Amino acid sequence: MVGIMKLSDSEWIVMGALWAHAPATARELLERIEAETDWAYMTVKTLLTRLQDKGAVSSERRGKTDWFRPIVSRDKATRTAFRAFIDRAFDGAVGGLLHHLAREEKLTKRDRELLRRTLRELVEEESR
Amino acid sequence: MVGIMKLSDSEWIVMGALWAHAPATARELLERIEAETDWAYMTVKTLLTRLQDKGAVSSERRGKTDWFRPIVSRDKATRTAFRAFIDRAFDGAVGGLLHHLAREEKLTKRDRELLRRTLRELVEEESR
DNA sequence: GACCATCTACTACAGTTGTAGTAGATGGTG
DNA sequence: CACCATCTACTACAACTGTAGTAGATGGTC
Numbered sequence A, B: 001m002v003g004i005m006k007l008s009d010s011e012w013i014v015m016g017a018l019w020a021h022a023p024a025t026a027r028e029l030l031e032r033i034e035a036e037t038d039w040a041y042m043t044v045k046t047l048l049t050r051l052q053d054k055g056a057v058s059s060e061r062r063g064k065t066d067w068f069r070p071i072v073s074r075d076k077a078t079r080t081a082f083r084a085f086i087d088r089a090f091d092g093a094v095g096g097l098l099h100h101l102a103r104e105e106k107l108t109k110r111d112r113e114l115l116r117r118t119l120r121e122l123v124e125e126e127s128r
Numbered sequence C: 001g002a003c004c005a006t007c008t009a010c011t012a013c014a015g016t017t018g019t020a021g022t023a024g025a026t027g028g029t030g
Numbered sequence D: 001c002a003c004c005a006t007c008t009a010c011t012a013c014a015a016c017t018g019t020a021g022t023a024g025a026t027g028g029t030c
Helices: A009-020 A026-037 A041-053 A074-090 A094-103 A109-127 B009-020 B026-037 B041-053 B074-090 B094-104 B109-127
Strands: A057-062 A065-070 B057-062 B065-070
Touching: A009 A026, A009 A041, A009 A065, A009 A074, A009 B074, A026 A041, A026 A065, A041 A057, A041 A065, A074 A094, A074 B009, A074 B074, A094 A109, A094 B094, A094 B109, A109 B094, B009 B026, B009 B041, B009 B065, B009 B074, B026 B041, B026 B065, B041 B057, B041 B065, B074 B094
Parallel strands: none
Antiparallel strands: A057 A065, B057 B065
C-alpha cells in the first residue's frame, strides 16, 4: 500500500510541517506554514485528505477535530523524490548527479568541503 | 522568455531524445524512444507542441515536415530540476543532499566510475 | 440546553499532464 | 497530374494539482 509514494509540491509543504511535529491538527499545520504559503485553511484540509487517500498520513478523531500523523517517513519520501529526479535528469546514474554537482552547481565553501568528504568516503568505502 | 523551464516527466523523455541529436522530426524522436515508451506518434507530436509553446524547442518546416531542435540546453533543464528537487526535499540546502547521498544511496559500478573521475577533477581543481 | 465558533463533508473549477484520435492538407511518385 | 502515405491542426478526455467555498454537524461554554 505504501509503495511508490509520490508527493506533489503542495503536499510536500504539508508533509514538511507534519514531519516537524505530529500528531497535529489542520489548523496547527496551517499556522506552521503560514510564513511560506498564505493558504486558506481549506487548502490544507484538502491536501490532508488527498494525502490520506494515498496513504501518506493517518488521522484520528478527538472531539470534533482530526489529528494527523505521517505514515510515510521523510526519508522514504526523500528517497522516492531522489530516485525520480535522478532517473529523469541523469538517466538513473547517481554518478551523473555528482558530476553535475561538481561542475555545474555553485556550492558554498562548506558544501564543497562536504562534497569532497562525501566523495572520498564513498570511494574509500568502495575500495575496502 | 526562457526563464524557469519546468519540464514534465514525459517532456523530459522527448527532450532527452532531442538533445541526443538535433534537428529531428517527430517520427525520428518516436523511434528513438520506442524502446522505453510505447507511445503513439501523436503523443510525441502533442508533447512537441507543448514544448514549443513553453519555448523549450523550436521548429522549422521543410517540405511538409517539421524539424525540431532544442532551445533549452540539457544543462539548463538539469539545473532547474535540480533546484526544484533540492528546494522541496532539502529545503534548498545542497548540504542536505550530500548528506543524503553519503548515507542513503547505494551506488552502481557506473556511478562509482564517474565518481572517481569527478573526485579527481575536484582534487585537481582544488590544488590549482 | 441553546448558541457560537469551529470542524468536517461535499463540491468546485481552472491549469497541467498523460495519452491519444480524426480530418483535412500536401509532397513525392508513377 | 492523380493518388497515397504521411504530416500537421484541431480536438478529446480523464487524472492530478493548486487553490479554495459553502453548508451542515458538533463540542464546549454560559
